[in-house]
Amino acid sequence: MAKTVRDNVRNVAIIAHVDHGKTTLVDQLLKQSGTFRVNQQIQHSERIMDSNDLERERGITILAKNTAINYEGVKINIIDTPGHADFGGEVERVLKMADGVLLLVDAAEGVMPQTRFVLRKALGYNLNPLVVINKIDRPDARCQDVINEVFDLFVDLDANDEQLDFKIVYASGRNGYAKLSLDDESSDIRPLLDAIIQFVPKPCYDAEFPLQMQIASLDYNDYVGRIGIGRIFSGTITTGQQVVRIDKTGKQSLHKITDLFAFVGLSREKTLLAMAGDIIALTGIENIDISDTITSVENPQAMPLIHIDEPTLSMVFSVNNSPFCGKDGKFVTSRNLRERLFRELRANVALKVDETASPDAFCISGRGLLHLSILIENMRREGYELQVSKPKVIFKEIDGKRMEPMEYVVIDVPKEMEGQAISLLGARKGEIVSMKTEKQYTHFEFKAPSRGLIGLRNRLLSSTRGEAVMHHNFYDYEPYKGDIVHRTQGVLVSMAAGEATAYALEGLHDRGIMFVKPGEEVYEGMIVGEHCEQNDIVVNVIREKKATNIRQATGEKSVKLSPHREFSLEMALEYIEDDELVEITPKTFRLRKKFLTENERRTTRRQQNPEKVAIP
Incomplete structure (x- = not known):
């Protein structure tokens, strides 16, 4: 049957490695296309699309978002996607809505791990990328080299001839200009908008085919x-229309569309009619879910399900049972925790929640540590208290072999410190894929087991004085690589509850690095520092100096303490071992042992290693 083409619509997704400038470029497209009125107040003048608090704080995109601009009589629907592989679930489902993609690549950094990841997904949907070399204003820009890297990447990913013949636009999102050649003069973003209209395919559909719409994202009101x-x-859809919803299992149910919304700039506006090629939001279907097909009553036909890659990392979320439980949080029960986790499944399609033998604990699986830590941080800010276990990779059984997830790791380190990077990755079963030295930096590419990367970033930064840059993303499943040592040092564990004193902390300074400061509340079983040796020891951090009426020569000296170590949430999750937990509350998070008393820990060790218990 003949296809109908819509000239006045373009659907384009913007994909790139993290921090290559997607959201900043979208800001310029919105501003320069006249989407905002001259007198319109915008809450944030930069990274307008990053509306989530965590997105603005971290400078990353977590949730895929839709916007639309009108340019030269054409409505351009733009989908801003995350760059982190941990949020690949967001990328995969929204690519289904696009007819083309803008592949952004930093003019200095070039092809990075997530560039490979997002491009592979786009090529898998047979989308033709329009390559945008961004940040050409950087003094270290190397545009031609980057273009060669992009072409090599297309070849590596088995792009077809049409995809290999990609068009190139040069841009500076920060300065708001684009051009088709580096020699062109340009002061605005219009060349990029013109390229989108010219090179992004127009939506086409069969005019005689019934309504088919697939849900790729969810919101809640x-x-x-x-x-x-x-x-x-x-087909077409109208407000008040009777439709059939076909869910993932193929079950059909009848519903009535309450409202339709079209995207206009950063907002949604009610509309009575939407046609094939439009990206819209709708209400009226109570349990609507990702991948559902909305189709006609007369001829209901389901669309292929949206494939989402499986989780690679799991953790146990449980109710907080520490001595300080309930002090900070509003939601502290297992019922609260269960409701919140299953509510997250409504929109977080890459997440998996499983019940455990304990009603107070749930096994949560996700795409990576960042994916899970963002969930924890959101819950913490909402008033939840919980405790989480050490992250563990998810193994698979393939053809009778134990397989584990592998990551593609890219590391840039100063030339004189390349030995540290090789040593650290080698100890974690990493294999060098390539190594290249330019100016004062060495660029490494490794393949390494996912479990070997847990805690690696902190050690790499410590050994390179904070100068290393590391990125990684999921590569494939490969045979099990053998045991990997995680943490070589033991920890200092508090033997009592109370307030840490400067006197006690000073007395322990030669035992290791402290995690607490004077005046901080501690409890028995809480981890208060890192031991300088391999074993764990119990210490007293609440000990006070005995008061006497005898004045000593050194008695008036003030106590001088070394700075204590501060942890971010991801650092804390990477640091703990199997017998430890991270306690999360709205105000703070603490490291602790699973069993708080030394007697409980000793009994557990005996049960796990009975052969080491001496015969009386």
Whole structure:
């Protein structure tokens, strides 16, 4: 049958490695296309699309978002996607809505691990990328070399001839200009907008085919409930229309569309009619979910399900049972925890929640440590208290072999410190893929087991005085690589509850690095420092100096302490061992032993290693 083409719509997703400038470029497209009125107040003048608090604090995109601009009579639907592989679930489902992609590559950094990841997904959907070499204003820009790297990447990923013949636009998102050649003069972003209209394919559909729309994203509103966001692939849809919803299992149910919303700039506006090629939001279907097909009553036909890569990392989330439980949090029960985790599944398609033998604990699986830590941070800010275990990779059984997830790791270190990078990766079963030295830096590419990367970033930064830059993303499953040593030092464990004193901390300074400061509340079993040797020891950090009426020559000297170690949430999760937990509360997080008393820990060790217990 003949296909109908819509000239006045373009659907384009922006994909790139993290921090290559996607969101900043979208800001310029919104501003220069006249989407905002001259007198319109914008809450944030930079990274407008990063509306989530965590996104703005971290400078990363976590959730894929839709916006739309009108340019030269064409509506351009733009999908801003995350760059981190941990949020690959977001990338995969929104690519289904696009007809083309803008592949952004930093003019200095070039091809990076997530560039490979997001491009592989785009090519898998048979999308033709328009390559944008961004940040050409950088003094260390190397545009031609980067273009060669991009072409090599296309070849590595088995791109077809049409995809290999990609068009190139040079841009500076920060300065708001784009051009088709480095020699061109340009002061605005219009060349990029023109390239989108010219090179991104127009939506086409069969005019006689019934309504087919697939849900790729979800939102929630207290008044209308779940909001489904997706693209119409054929037919039309109207407010008040009766439709059939076909879920992942193939079950059909009848519903009535309450409202339709079209994307206009950063907002949504009600509309009565939407056609094939449009990206819209709709309400009226109570339990609408990712991958659902919305189709006609007369001829209901399901669309292929959206494939999401499986999780590679798991952790156990449990109810906080420390002596300080309930002091900070609003939601502290197992019922609260269970409801919140299963509510997260409504939109977080890359997440998996499994019940455990204990009603107070749940096994949570995700795409990576960042993916899970963002969930924990959101829960903490919402008032939840919980405790989480050490992250563990998920192994697979393939053809009778034990397989483990592998990561593609890229590390840039100063030339004189390349030995540290090789040593650290080698100890974690990493294999060098390539090594290249330019100016004062060495660029490494490794393949390494995912479990070997847990805690690696901290050690790499410590051994290179903070100058190393590391990125990684999921590569494939390969046969088990053998045992990997995680943490070589033991920890200092508090023997009592109370307030840490400067006197006690000073007396322990030669035992290792402290994690607490004077005046901080501690409890028995809480981890208060790192031991300088391999074994764990119990210490007293609440000991006070005995008061006497005898004045000593050194008695008036003030106590001088070394700075204590501060942990970020990801650092804390990477640091702990199997017998330890991270306690999360709205105000703070603490490291602790699973069993708080020394007697409990000794009994557990005896049960686990009975052969080491001496015969009386």
